[in-house]
Amino acid sequence: MATQLNKKYGLLTAICTVVGTVIGSGVFFKAEKILTETGGNLPVGILAWIIGGIIMVVCAYAFSILATKHEKVSGIVDYAEAMCGKKYAYFMGWFLAVFYYPTLTSVLAWVSARYLCVFINAFLPEEAQLSIAGPQCMTIAGVLLIAIFFLNAIAPKIAGKFQISATFIKLIPLFLMAIVGTIKGLTGDGLLIQNFQNVVNEDISTSSGLFKAVVATAFAYEGWICATSINAELRDAKKNLPKALVMGTLIIVAVYITYYIGLAGGIENKVIMDGGEAGARIAFSSVFGNFAGVALFLFVVISCLGTLNGLTLGCSRAFHAIAARNMGPKPEIFKQVDSATNMPVNSSMIGLLISGFWLLYFYGANLDTAWFGLFSFDSSELPIITTYAMYIPIFISMFIKSKDLGVVKGKIAPVLAIFGSIFMVVAAIFAHGIYPYQAAQADGKFSLPVLFYLITYAVLMIIGAFFMKNKKKS
Numbered sequence: 001m002a003t004q005l006n007k008k009y010g011l012l013t014a015i016c017t018v019v020g021t022v023i024g025s026g027v028f029f030k031a032e033k034i035l036t037e038t039g040g041n042l043p044v045g046i047l048a049w050i051i052g053g054i055i056m057v058v059c060a061y062a063f064s065i066l067a068t069k070h071e072k073v074s075g076i077v078d079y080a081e082a083m084c085g086k087k088y089a090y091f092m093g094w095f096l097a098v099f100y101y102p103t104l105t106s107v108l109a110w111v112s113a114r115y116l117c118v119f120i121n122a123f124l125p126e127e128a129q130l131s132i133a134g135p136q137c138m139t140i141a142g143v144l145l146i147a148i149f150f151l152n153a154i155a156p157k158i159a160g161k162f163q164i165s166a167t168f169i170k171l172i173p174l175f176l177m178a179i180v181g182t183i184k185g186l187t188g189d190g191l192l193i194q195n196f197q198n199v200v201n202e203d204i205s206t207s208s209g210l211f212k213a214v215v216a217t218a219f220a221y222e223g224w225i226c227a228t229s230i231n232a233e234l235r236d237a238k239k240n241l242p243k244a245l246v247m248g249t250l251i252i253v254a255v256y257i258t259y260y261i262g263l264a265g266g267i268e269n270k271v272i273m274d275g276g277e278a279g280a281r282i283a284f285s286s287v288f289g290n291f292a293g294v295a296l297f298l299f300v301v302i303s304c305l306g307t308l309n310g311l312t313l314g315c316s317r318a319f320h321a322i323a324a325r326n327m328g329p330k331p332e333i334f335k336q337v338d339s340a341t342n343m344p345v346n347s348s349m350i351g352l353l354i355s356g357f358w359l360l361y362f363y364g365a366n367l368d369t370a371w372f373g374l375f376s377f378d379s380s381e382l383p384i385i386t387t388y389a390m391y392i393p394i395f396i397s398m399f400i401k402s403k404d405l406g407v408v409k410g411k412i413a414p415v416l417a418i419f420g421s422i423f424m425v426v427a428a429i430f431a432h433g434i435y436p437y438q439a440a441q442a443d444g445k446f447s448l449p450v451l452f453y454l455i456t457y458a459v460l461m462i463i464g465a466f467f468m469k470n471k472k473k474s
Helices: 012-021 025-029 031-037 040-065 075-084 086-121 137-156 156-187 191-197 206-221 224-233 237-266 269-275 277-288 290-315 317-325 347-366 382-401 406-430 438-443 449-473
Strands: none
Touching: 012 025, 012 156, 012 290, 025 237, 031 040, 031 206, 031 269, 040 075, 040 191, 040 206, 040 224, 040 237, 040 382, 075 086, 075 382, 086 137, 086 277, 086 290, 086 382, 086 449, 137 156, 137 206, 137 290, 137 347, 156 191, 156 237, 156 277, 156 438, 191 237, 206 382, 206 406, 224 237, 237 277, 237 290, 269 277, 277 290, 277 382, 290 347, 317 347, 382 406, 382 449
């Protein structure tokens, strides 16, 4: 087997990886949570989308500057190595491989399955409808996870074309809701103005609600770094990757905010807060009619699958990025590239197995039961915040070392990225630092989910250090 990845993707694929991986489930999945965290305060919710979007754009811009100078295998790991050294790059790559990519991929498989169940239930009688939180949904999530990994492993070009197609398909319902929903909310019954003026729950603090809502947007905005995982397979990567990061993230912010406003023009905030995934379908049916609403919701399902596919692009290459540096467990195995598909199949398989574990964890820790007791933390948000924390040393080193980039690129950009990353970490402490798991088991027990998440993180990093040390001995 070979160990090199061919240049097989262009600028359009890179942009669609940024846009298509980020835009998808999060804008639908987190719309309800953002309204809930802000007590249905629409202006504060929009402010949260703006703050989260600015932080994403600033960090993406800082990495786009590094992308013009460094190109090896897996962009984020490359930049960590160039700025902070090989050891830090290894731990960044290890975290992405065992924590970041598989946790997000597993959550996206679950979210995709939930929306698929909601779509199917529109055609079923009430007594035959699928559960969107039980074993049926989780089985579908497992099937989707395996199918997407299989597609990427044996037919990466088809997976790339699917990413492009899904990106354009997913923009259809978002643009239509943004335009038609806003017009309807302004000219029809004035619902948009009412949603701006009315607060569903005034007991929620505006400041704490804003922090929690910004953390929720982190999930909706996350996934853009997946584009850096294909830099070794991107034609003219030093030019195309920076363009994709900046253009893609700006498109995302514009689409999210306009969709969120359009959604408020089509349905009351309280309905979205109470309805969850079904609330989005109700909103589409309210604006476009029942048949058209269900048809457009199919595009939402495809949108989620496109995001799942984009995350799989990064997850399937994560162990290869470590092994290509002759580090981590069995690098001679995981750096191999299949000669027929030009894909790191072994890396894909281990990525699938770890994602499967995190899918079971997400179900047991966050849904019907608390299998993991005190170690039940939110695996959809905390790993994302950890990446922001791990970005900070990279941006600090960029500020110190990049003397040839000028004031804007070498000083202002990394400083803004540092402050944005710190804001995300502080917001996460407010959102997750002290709160009960599973409603503190009916308010009877106290829980520190961030602490137990950090313990889990430390254990996984220690395991990673063992493999790095073991490789040195050998």
